[in-house]
Amino acid sequence: MxxxxxxxxxxxxxxxxxxxxxxxxxxxxxxxxxxxxxxxxxxxxxxxxxxxxxxxxxxxxxxxxxxxxxxxxxxxxxxxxxxxxxxxxxxxxxxxxxxxxxxxxxxxxxxxxxxxxxxxxxxxxxxxxxxxxxxxxxxxxxxxxxxxxxxxxxxxxxxxxxxxxxxxxxxxxxxxxxxxxxxxxxxxxxxNIQKERWLKLAWNAAFGSISVLSGGKDGKSLAEDIYTCTLMRDTMREVFAVGHAVLSEPLVDGSIEESIESYVSLVLTRPNAVYPSMLYDYQFKRPMEHQVIIKNPIDLAEKAKVSTPLLKTLYALLISIEGGRL
Structure with missing residues (x-):
């Protein structure tokens, strides 16, 4: 060789x-x-x-x-x-x-x-x-x-x-x-690469889906709006809870709230507008990655008996709007 x-x-x-x-x-x-x-x-x-x-x-x-x-x-x-x-x-x-x-x-x-x-x-x-x-x-x-x-x-x-x-x-x-x-x-x-996957998923699930459903807002706009920022934070809390249950250990050693704040602070300080790949897929009428980013975590949450009302709502809405465009 x-x-x-x-x-x-x-x-x-x-x-x-x-x-x-x-x-x-x-x-x-x-x-x-x-x-x-x-x-x-x-x-x-x-x-x-x-x-x-x-x-x-x-x-x-x-x-x-x-x-x-x-x-x-x-x-x-x-x-x-x-x-x-x-x-x-x-x-x-x-x-x-x-x-x-x-x-x-x-x-x-x-x-x-x-x-x-x-x-x-x-x-x-x-x-x-x-x-x-x-x-x-x-x-x-x-x-x-x-x-x-x-x-x-x-x-x-x-x-x-x-x-x-x-x-x-x-x-x-x-x-x-x-x-x-x-x-x-x-x-x-x-x-622990699976823990790293869940940590990245917390942001991807919240930012990607809410950007699409908000009509295409960038990360900074979502973080500056009290309603969409609250929704992103609550969605990330759900993902942290599911990841904890699935892996049988916390995703972070410290405070979950500090981790969520770091995600929000990062996008607020970016000099340029940041848009998720899920939004680009939606805009160009391509299938979105909602299965591995939203649905798979929901399925794992059900097995672990963790409630995910926000993830389920986001998934239902993404499926609905995608179905009319593909």
Missing amino acids: SSQKNILIVGTGGVGAVFGSRFQYAGARVSVVCRSNFNKVKESGFTIRSLKFGNTVFVPDCVISAKNDQAFDSVFYDYVFVSTKSLPNVENPALAILPFINSPDTIIVLLQNGIGVEDPFSILFPNNPILSCVVRVNSTQIEPSIIQHGTLCCLLYNFYTSLKSPKFSDTILKEFDAFLKLAKVESIISP
């Missing part, structure tokens, strides 16, 4: 393109799977305007059309990164990488938001290591091949494990950590 890492990225929006650029910088051979932006990326790659890394052009070593993936099913990839939307209510997300996984040695890296996103991959690829990640990257795809990136570029991660998962060597984590550092990506091996 070559010492050069062979990497595939499925889903090349703002997150996938930024990481692809960093991995190529670290010396890896980087292939990408594109859908609507295939022709543009194939022709000229990605232009990335980054406050952290400067302006660069990322030309993938191979650009694959999502419509023609069968031609590449014999290639071995060290890592397959998944940065697509997680829409298990629409189709099995794991099928997107099925043509590219031909060895149990390929490490699957999930760059998706939500709870339960790992399950489809664990079922379809029971022998492959799966790294569950929480992504901290402030990037936006402003045109099909143009990415605007700020200063954040961080991954928190660890193995996803289930009752049927084999035991994987910690060497995998150490090698991944070393590679991310070579790529100048902040790397954090989290001792």
Whole structure:
């Protein structure tokens, strides 16, 4: 096996393109799977305007059309990164990488938001290591091949494990950590990655859904309005309660109210308007990630006997308004 890492990225929006650029910088051979932006990326790659890394052009070593993936099913990839939307209510997300996984040695890296996103991959690829990640990257795809990136570029991660998962060597984590550092990506091996997922979900569930339902308000506008801010805070409290019950431990060591206040304060101090990806999906008439961000937590709450009236209300309204647009 070559010492050069062979990497595939499925889903090349703002997150996938930024990481692809960093991995190529670290010396890896980087292939990408594109859908609507295939022709543009194939022709000229990605232009990335980054406050952290400067302006660069990322030309993938191979650009694959999502419509023609069968031609590449014999290639071995060290890592397959998944940065697509997680829409298990629409189709099995794991099928997107099925043509590219031909060895149990390929490490699957999930760059998706939500709870339960790992399950489809664990079922379809029971022998492959799966790294569950929480992504901290402030990037936006402003045109099909143009990415605007700020200063954040961080991954928190660890193995996803289930009752049927084999035991994987910690060497995998150490090698991944070393590679991310070579790529100048902040790397954090989290001792409890599911707790990190719930912490991010608290904000995503509140901000994303309420932004959509408020008619498209940005985070600062929602936080400055007493009614929408109260609703966001109460929604986050519900998520904290569900996460606590599911994991059998508090999501934070200190005060929940201090954590909620930190989320609100952060968006209030941002110099530019911040909009959630769920809003962009709604505006462009694409399916929203309400299954993994709202519905899966509701289902887990019911099993844990935790009341979630706000999450249920938000979910019902999102389903209703989405149904009239798709």
